[in-house]
Amino acid sequence: MCQNVGAVADSVPHLLLVDDETALRQVTAERLAERGFEVVQADSGEQALEFIEQFAFDLLITDLRLPGIDGTQVIDAARARYPAIIGIVITGYGTVRDAVEAIKKGASDFVAKPFHFDELIHVVRKAMEQRQLRSENAYLRAQLEQRYQFGDILGRSRAMQALFQVLETVARSPSTILVTGETGTGKDLVAKAIHHNSPRKPHRFVALNCSAIPETLLEAELFGHVRGAFTGAVGSRQGRFEQAHKGTLFLDEVGTMSQGLQMKLLRALQEREFERVGDNQTIKVDVRVIAATNSELPKMVANGSFREDLYYRLNVIPITLPPLRERREDIPLLVKHFLGKFAASEGTELSQEAMRALMAFAWPGNVRQLENAVERAVTLSGGRRQIDLADLPSEVVAAPPATARPFVDFPAQGLDLPEYMSALERDVIHMALERTGGNKNKASELLRIKRTTLVEKLKRLEGLQH
Ligand SMILES: Nc1ncnc2c1ncn2[C@@H]1O[C@H](COP(=O)(O)OP(=O)(O)O)[C@@H](O)[C@H]1O
Numbered sequence: 001m002c003q004n005v006g007a008v009a010d011s012v013p014h015l016l017l018v019d020d021e022t023a024l025r026q027v028t029a030e031r032l033a034e035r036g037f038e039v040v041q042a043d044s045g046e047q048a049l050e051f052i053e054q055f056a057f058d059l060l061i062t063d064l065r066l067p068g069i070d071g072t073q074v075i076d077a078a079r080a081r082y083p084a085i086i087g088i089v090i091t092g093y094g095t096v097r098d099a100v101e102a103i104k105k106g107a108s109d110f111v112a113k114p115f116h117f118d119e120l121i122h123v124v125r126k127a128m129e130q131r132q133l134r135s136e137n138a139y140l141r142a143q144l145e146q147r148y149q150f151g152d153i154l155g156r157s158r159a160m161q162a163l164f165q166v167l168e169t170v171a172r173s174p175s176t177i178l179v180t181g182e183t184g185t186g187k188d189l190v191a192k193a194i195h196h197n198s199p200r201k202p203h204r205f206v207a208l209n210c211s212a213i214p215e216t217l218l219e220a221e222l223f224g225h226v227r228g229a230f231t232g233a234v235g236s237r238q239g240r241f242e243q244a245h246k247g248t249l250f251l252d253e254v255g256t257m258s259q260g261l262q263m264k265l266l267r268a269l270q271e272r273e274f275e276r277v278g279d280n281q282t283i284k285v286d287v288r289v290i291a292a293t294n295s296e297l298p299k300m301v302a303n304g305s306f307r308e309d310l311y312y313r314l315n316v317i318p319i320t321l322p323p324l325r326e327r328r329e330d331i332p333l334l335v336k337h338f339l340g341k342f343a344a345s346e347g348t349e350l351s352q353e354a355m356r357a358l359m360a361f362a363w364p365g366n367v368r369q370l371e372n373a374v375e376r377a378v379t380l381s382g383g384r385r386q387i388d389l390a391d392l393p394s395e396v397v398a399a400p401p402a403t404a405r406p407f408v409d410f411p412a413q414g415l416d417l418p419e420y421m422s423a424l425e426r427d428v429i430h431m432a433l434e435r436t437g438g439n440k441n442k443a444s445e446l447l448r449i450k451r452t453t454l455v456e457k458l459k460r461l462e463g464l465q466h
């Protein structure tokens with residue numbers, strides 16, 4: 001690890017360790033101290049908050065489940081006060097989801113109980129290295145290029161940025177994942193990206209679209225069959241589960257499966273074993289399953305068309321892909337990417353008018369539909385350097401222009417509406433002022449309010465900020 005040469009006097013990393021299990025906490029603290037950390041222990045979230053008030057720790061390691069104030073709240077409070085603090089959470093058995101939530105909220109990483117000390121130290125070192133790198137310019141530059149991409153998935157919206165972080169974390173775990181999203185939102189891409197960033201990467205990624213195969217053949221497709229198992233089964237064959245051994249099995253459109261198969265899939269997921277069709281020999285496999293659906297499984301569970309137990313088996317880690325119309329700020333990035341993919345000449349561009357139309361459209365077919373529209377436009381433009389409105393599909397052009405609508409990421413834990421509206425108002429006013437070079441007269445015109453109202457609002461909102 002890079003050592004910061006300048007900081008001599010206080011280069012010892014200060015660490016706050018929060019856990020209500022005294023024995024474990026003490027042992028961990030001692031071992032961390034042996035490795036050169038200055039450790040302070042807290043046995044509750046309340047006590048941790050007190051320490052955080054008084055001292056700028058470099059690192060915070062906290063158990064997620066604490067009797068009162070929990071680990072997530074401790075990390076929240078610490079990060080609010082010290083944005084550069086490294087927060088690591090310790091999770092109990094079966095709470096990977098909580099860890100995912102914590103990471104969405106800004107924790108750097110997690111370890112699951114029971115853990116080896118080496119594992120913890122590894123996670124700590126890694127987080128420290130990342131923090132160190134982050135403050136180095138070279139890394140910042142590289143990040144500028146990289147951070148809008150994970151695998152082949154592009155996105156700069158907050159929702160996609162948060163998704164990338166979650167993907168990085170869940171890729172390492174072996175848990176089953178359920179990817180939900182409308183058609184064309186990138187479910188396939190997500191499944192592949194998870195596999196390629198997981199320890200299973202050297203093994204196969206096997207995909208099966210459950211809706212594309214007739215019901216009668218699907219079982220054989222999943223689990224394989226032996227010779228003569230059904231009419232036309234001339235030889236024995238491996239199913240997708242076997243093919244994916246040690247790798248990843250991607251079950252697309254899992255909501256279309258019949259009840260009978262749902263039952264068999266449940267067993268395969270639970271026991272990691274099954275039989276080929278027509279055979280009674282049990283086969284065991286080690287497969288990570290990623291399922292995807294564009295149907296609302298909870299509704300199907302409610303109306304009895306999808307097994308509840310299977311739903312919970314699949315939905316260990318839920319990942320939801322937002323529709324493109326809820327992250328329109330990703331559109332320019334995607335368009336640029338697709339232009340590069342389809343345009344014969346480099347530097348083919350879109351007129352601003354055409355870009356506005358693309359950004360205003362609702363894209364029911366999401367990224368797939370956008371990709372098709374760009375491909376078509378490139379073809380129609382016949383090598384012109386600029387793509388115009390006329391090159392776009394008629395439904396895109398005909399759509400009513402969108403009024404500027406804010407991009408709202410609605411956090412799972414909800415939000416404080418008045419506070420949120422104030423922040424939004426402040427942002428919009430700042431945008432108007434930026435647009436007009438700070439001219440309050442012009443800004444108030446753009447915002448259709450009186451100049452005096454603008455000035456008043458500015459005063460109030462700036463006051464709120466501090
Ligand atoms: N975020 C994204 N960045 C780049 N390409 C994307 C993105 N999302 C979707 N695509 C492209 O859109 C098409 C549809 O994506 P896909 O993963 O098949 O969607 P789904 O499985 O949800 O229907 C693919 O060609 C894919 O490469």
Ligand SMILES: [Mg+2]
Pocket residue numbers: 184187188252
């Ligand atoms: Mg798909």
